[in-house]
Amino acid sequence: MRLTILIAEDSPVDRMLLSTIIARQGHHVLTAGDGLEAVALYERERPQLVLMDALMPLMDGFEAARRIKSLAGDELVPIIFLTSLSENQALVRCLEAGGDDFIVKPYNPVILEAKIKAMHRLRRLQATVVEQRDLIARRNQQLLDEQRAAKAIFDKVAHAGCLGAPNIRYRQSPRALFNGDLLLAAQSPTGQMFVLLGDFTGHGLPAAIGAMPLAETFYGMTAKGYAAKDILRELNAKLKQILPVEMFCCATLLDINLTQGVLNVWNGGLPDGYLIRPDGERVALVSRHLPLGVLAPGAFDAHFESHPLKLGDRLLLLSDGVVESSNARDELFGEQRLLAVLDANHDAKRLFDEIEEALLAFHGQLRDDLSLVEVDLSEKMAALQLPLSFGAPKEGRPADWSGRFELRAASLRAGNPLPLLLQVLLQVHQLRPRAGAVYAVLVELYSNALEHGVLGLDSALKRDAAGFARYYEARSERLAALVDGYIRLELDIQCDAAGGRLRIGIQDSGAGFDVERALGEARGVECLRGRGLQLIRQLSDGFAWQADGRGLSVEFRWSAQA
């Protein structure tokens, strides 16, 4: 090991002696006769070790040591003071000036060599520490850059939704994705709105990666008109497949259907959400299910709870970061405090602000590890512009076809065929601008045929909250028990020079009903049913029915493009 060692000593005798000893140990020697020269020599040659006499003219060893240490920066340049062992004071001064060790006169070559070796080891240690510190800093920066990139990719997927809708207010930290929090909102072609609040276990990139397929599936399926149940099943299946056993996603999915006046909610693992009526009455939306990604598709329970919903209601969802957050005094914000804010609220429009204010007051600062969303149903949700799928032909081609199918008990149980039908109809270019209306009509026709026709349910049950729940329970029960029964759907497309039309025909195996009466009723038993029929009439260009009500047909017409 050959070091460059600087000897700063004003006594020529001592200098000569020391140089010889050091050179004989195999090192390259630099000498200085005073402090000033020592500093200059250090700056020029950058030796690895300095032997410093304390008392020197022009600048003493203490000041020279301070300057050299400062020049060295992150690097460790050991300074060994040369001293006559007299008083402790002198030794203290050496150490305070930045000295790392001292050696006494008369110089003992053996001790000198040992100290040089020891200092050299320390020097190498310091260099390693600095190198690793820099490596860690670089890696950390890399991680941050990767996270930024991941967030940018995720945002592209996420912007397909309607979190920007005027009736949604939310609070979410910019780092939410990497805290594991996910907030998605999208509008279905029928005008329903789905809102999903998710909380992944863990944080950082693993949580963010899970969010990606979730968002993609959620937005994709919603846009295609799939029902909330189907979407939820798919989300669970996906997460179960891709996440490791110990990771899962607590979530609440809201299926907001103002047209039919119903809120369906599924909560797996999140704290209570709230449905708040204009008069302040609160319905807690409680977690009844295991989180997403835990159960295999066969065991997964996609049962939604139903609540009646009206204009003027509000919905509130929160991640557990709200209630579980603690302040500087280690107190929990807690459920009681939240409920107190909800109780105290008088002006519904201020609820969101009041919650934020309470959080700020409690914590003394803005927390960035919680998510909060409020959906305000005080105005009709705007109609959706359906995005065109890729590869769509630019011009409409004339079409002339009809298709018929019959869904029997097993298939009626299996699920909703309408999204598929909608996709087929969307191939007819001229129908696209009216896709929302077409789908809404299909939904009305289908649920009318299924619930009132095949299952024989009485919509009068949906009068109040309790009846509501009973209605949907009965729906599940009867559907599960169904043996015979069918719905027949017929689609017919015809075009000519003047334009074209779509005819949808539907028949069911039910008892039938008096359509005329239903349309005419302003209130009473048929009123709710009648509302659906009115809607069909309003949305379509032609509405016809069999007298016994077991068959209905609807038309949509368009004229040739100018």
Add this chain to the structure above:
Amino acid sequence: MSIPHLDNAVLVTLQAVMEGEYPLLLDTFLADSEERLRLLRQAFQAGEGETLRRAAHSFKGSCSNLGAAALADLCCQLETLAREQRLVEAPAMIERIEREFAIVGILFRAERQRYG
């Protein structure tokens, strides 16, 4: 037992370390010491206590390195006097230092002879 004029163990080490340059070291010491003595006298005459203390301290260092133990001890005593502002006792100490240095000088020149 009184302090020896020259510590033989130190000399043996110096010889081993310096090898061929041992005589040069002795010469350097002798020349350098003359200068230091001059500085001591000058500092005392000027009444500069702090300068005197430093000069004594430095001289002590090089004496000690060359094994001139008794001389180093006297310098140490002078250093103490100067620090304690007992300048009136300084002349006597300086004289003792000069006498000791004369002895050490003889011994080192004899030592030098042995090495040609």
Add this chain to the structure above:
Amino acid sequence: MTITSQPSADGRELTIAISGRFDFNAHQAFRDAYQRQDVTPERYVVDLQGATYLDSSALGMLLLLRDHAGGDEADVRLLNCNADVRKILSVSNFEQLFVIA
């Protein structure tokens, strides 16, 4: 946080006791507790009497244990849960997967 594991006399049941905070830092110790080579239990008991705190990583670890113990066929009980622990398990509906006492 300490985790101990104790097989029953006949080796068919393994009791894992947790005290202190059951959080992410317990990951390795918990795994070591049930991955012992010397026993192959049919039943597992997790004693949470001393557990002061449970977070979502703890829930994840319980899922790992259940998976190790046979998934849907597993027999895993969670015992001596205090009110807070019970609340956390209940919000996540873990009683659908574990017997909680």
